[in-house]
Structure formats: C-alpha cells, structure tokens
Amino acid sequence: MKRTGILILLCVAISLPACSSLRHHDEDGGRKRVGIVFDIGGKDDKSFNAAAWVGVQRAEKELPIKLRNVEPGDPTSIEPSMRAFAERGYDLIIGVGFAQAPIMEQVSHDYPNLNFVIIDGLIDNPNVASLIFKEHEGSFLVGMIAAKTTKTGKVGFVGGMDIPLIHKFETGYAEGARYADPSIQVFENYVGVTDAAWNNPGKGKELAKAQIERGADVIFQAAGNSGLGVFDAVEETNHLAIGVDSNQNWVKPGFILTSMIKRVDVAVFNTVKELIEGRFSGGVHLYGLENEGVAYALDDYNRSLISQSVIDEVDRAKKEIIEGRIKVTDAMAAK
C-alpha cells in the first residue's frame, strides 16, 4: 500500500511541471505562432537562456508573432513541452540548448510541416535550422585579454557541465591566452557532469577559490548559474572574472574584465524574421566573428579595465581569425 502511494505521488509530481507550464489560448489573430522551450537554466540565468529570451521578446515587439514560452523544470519535461507546441501546429518551435537536439530531431521528424530551430545543436532534418556559434573564436579573444591582464601569469577557466560544447570555450580560451603569452599557465575545471552543474553556484565559487589559491587572477566562466559563484569568488578576493554568453559586465561592475558574448539574441531574432518574411531555411546557420555572432564585450563597466593597446591587439587578432590567418581549434569539430 505504502509503495503504491509513493509511486502514484511520484507519477503525479513528474507529470505536473510538464502540463502546468503551458497555457492554452487559441485566439492569435492570424499572427505566426512561435513557441520557445528553454534550457534547464531558465530564462533568467543572466547568460545563455537570457540571451535567447531577449531575442524572442524583441521579435514579439517588432514582428507580427504570438509568442509562448516554456521553462522545463527538469530534463524529462522538455519533450512533452516541445510536442505540445507541435501538436497545436506552431509555426516555429525554438529549442534552446544542446540537450534538446536529440529530442527535437525526433519531434521535427514527426512533424515535417512545421519549422524548428535548435540553438547549439546540429539536426539534419530539412525543417530544422541549426544555429551554431563559433564560441572558440570569441573565447580566443577573451583568452588574449586575460593573458594581457594577468599579473601572475596564471589564468583560470570554470566550465559548467563537462561536454564537448563547453570544451569549445575552454580550448579557444587557452589558445588565445597562449597566443598572447606562450608561457602562461591555464587552469581548467568543470562544475560537474550532469545538468545540475549549471545550477550550483556554491561549487562554482569553490572551484574559483581553488584556482585563485593556485595563483590565477583572471577566471573565465562558462557555467550558467554556477558562474555567478565565480563572480562572488573574484569579488571576495579582489580578482577578475570574464562573463559568458550575455554581456555580464554589469553583474559585478569592476570585477568583470569582459564577457564573451554569444549573440543568441540576434540569431534567434533573425530566424524569426526569416520566418515572417518567408525566407526560413533549414540547415546550419553559422555565427562567428565575421558576422558579430560572437564578440567580446566592451562598455562603460569595463572600459577602464582594458587598455587601448590590448584592444588594438585583440582587434588585430580578430581580423586575422576572420581572414583565416589564425586558426582556432574547434573542440567539437576535432572530435
């Protein structure tokens, strides 16, 4: 009896988040309907998901669309959320994050007449646009800035989940740092190997502190919410961090050297725009330095932290990467 009780409770609990997050409305006044399914980090991670959220919100403001969003509480509710959009015939369904790629591959196969977008994933179906970013190139530039700023000759990297996508940030960053200073030491750590690694600021902070003890004075984080713990660690010890995905310079002014911006917002907006203008196309859409898809952030919060000579040098390297004279290893392609 007791066991049955527990089982029933668990079943109900697991199915709740999936259905609670969708509201049913059908009065959309002929506008195109766009549904977005966020990653586990949620849309206010101040980083990756936040950028996607900015993109669709801008699209909602400027384009004739009806927008709905879902934040899955756990990985198992991603698929039902995505299918719920598909069953109701949404014109465009956006999946945020690599974790949704295998799910979207199946769903987009089942609904060949609908359009899908996957961010950070690669899906071969003709009705799916895969938005791929050259994170390694942007990370190369912030790696250079880190190497030019460090006083100890040691810089750190704290990744979230240990996966090929985050290795792209890591290798690009390390290569950039070594390009600027061949003798530099780079420490690399990961928060974890499950998706909980994106939401563990306590561990992010401890990892950063351990790197600081070993001498690192600039730390680049690509760790979602866990990265906010890295920011706390550098503030406490008066060192510098580098933000990721969104421009995070504002989060801890004076302690964030720069941010490796991934223009997920621009990419998402462009895709919605293409849909409205009837130009939507499947396949790979590459965002790199050449089309400002990745960049390093420079604004009033960090202008005083980076000297003009460093900016000049980094911009020169940027040009050379675009022209193909500097080759940055793409950790995902290499595997």
Next chain:
Amino acid sequence: METLTSIINLSLLASMIRISTPLILAALGGLYSERGGVINIALEGIMLSGAFTAAAVTALYHNPWLGLFSAAIAGLLVSLIHAVASIRFRANQVVVGTAINILFLGVPPLVSGALFQSTGSTPQLPREQTLPDWNIPLIDRIPVLSQLLSGHKPIVFLALLMVPVTHYILFRTRFGLRLRAVGENPEAADTAGVSVEKIRYAGVLLSGLLAGIGGAYLSIGQNSLFTRNMTAGRGFIALAALIFGKWNPLGAFLACLFFGAAEAISIRMQGVVAIPVQFIQIIPYVVTLVVLAGFIGRAIPPRAIGQPYVKEK
C-alpha cells in the same frame, strides 16, 4: 610532491569546513526529527525554502540578518507541514517528505516570479548585503587555526557550535531523553506520561529550523543569490551523513566533514591530477559506499522511526 601539496593544504581544510557547514546543520536538524521517530527526507526541500527566503528577504530589505532570521522561520513553517501531516494525520512520512521536496522545487520560482519578475533566481546581492566574514579575536593570532577557523560566515560557527549543543541536549537534558524515548519506544514513553505528539512536534520543528539556516548559508553566506534547485542534493547528502554517523551528533558531524573533505579534494584534484573529471567527481560517493559497507558496520536507526504513534484508548 608539488602536486600533493597543491591538493592537501590548509586552504583545503578551510574549504572543507565551508562545504560541510550546510550539511552539518541539515544533518543535525534531521537528527532531532529522526531521533524522535519521524523520518525527515524533506531536508532538501526545507533547505531550498530557507535558501530562497533568505535571498528574497535580503534582496527586499537589504539586511542579511533579517534574511537569516526569515530563513529559520521559513524552515520552521515548512517542517510544520511535515509535522502536522506525519504526526497529527499519521501520513506516511516518506511520502510527506517527498511531497515537500517536490513542492519546494516549484514554490521558489513561482514566488520569485511575483516578487522579482524572474523565474528561478533572485537578484544578485552586493557583497556588503551578504552575511559578513567573522574573524575570531584570539584564534586570529594562532597561525594554523586562524587560517582554518577565522574569516568564516557566522553560520559556520553556529554549525560548529550546534554539534556539542546537540550532544548535550540529546544526552544530558530531560527533553533529549524524552525525544530518544519517543523514537525508540513511544508506548513506554506514553505510559510514563510523556506526550509523544508534543515531543515529536518539537523534534520535527527543530529540524526545520536548522535545515532552514543551512539553506540560508547557501544563498546569503557562501553565495549571493538564490538559483533554482541550488541545494543540488545537499539535503540528501546530509541525510546520508546522519545515517553514516549512526544518528549521533558527533558521528553525523564527522560524516559531514568527511563528505566536505571528499568534495574539497575532488575540487582541488581536478586539473592537477591527470584523471578524468567524471572519475574525480564520483570519489565521495564511492568512498561512502565502501565505508558504509565495509567499515562502519550496520547503522541501527531509532526503533520506532517511520511509525506514526497511535495512542491506545
């Protein structure tokens, strides 16, 4: 050798203490509840409620002490749900605990949506609005101890203090004796004129108080914001530490330190030793299994644990 000293050093011990703090508080909390005969697997949910309340109240009123106080109250209220359901209404304690854990995965995002227009995390607090670092005057001057014990958040000292206090309460006071009695043999305690219900309520509420404070350490002590599900299983690890420590305050404390040390070592080994991260991160759990199975022997729970008490008419 250099590798070894870069892993094992004083800062490792300081890091161990920081990581253990929320575990110690939650485990001691669980001890009060379980010694009284009520299984408390809701520690995770209670910690989440404490962590969220602390961060939200501090963000709104800019006072971390008020945040800490509110977290304790929040923990108390959540454990009251547990107590009423499992003592008053004699519900299955495991089911109640599970329900609370799931409930508090969802409640913080909901409330933070209403308060901060966000769906999971609270605004990041400036450093001066988190709990201060306390330097202990005398210890401050002793070389090794100062690195180990000084400059921590107040909650760290509270956690360390609660270990002897709990030991005293449990084994040297009338309340402690009664708590143990209702957990081992409620019928006998009842016959002796002890109100089983009241004592059990007290145990469960104390567990909520301590676990709530443990949660606050995560959001306004160690970090400066609440993020969704930020306890990341710490409530369950505390529960494991409680069992590992054979429901004894000192044992549970040592078990928490052990988990903290394993985590701190795994953090420092990463990138220093050429072992894949995945392996390093399973170390704490593998060691636990080995130790539990091989060295500690059988952990014997309080005899009446998990059984609602029905007074004979």
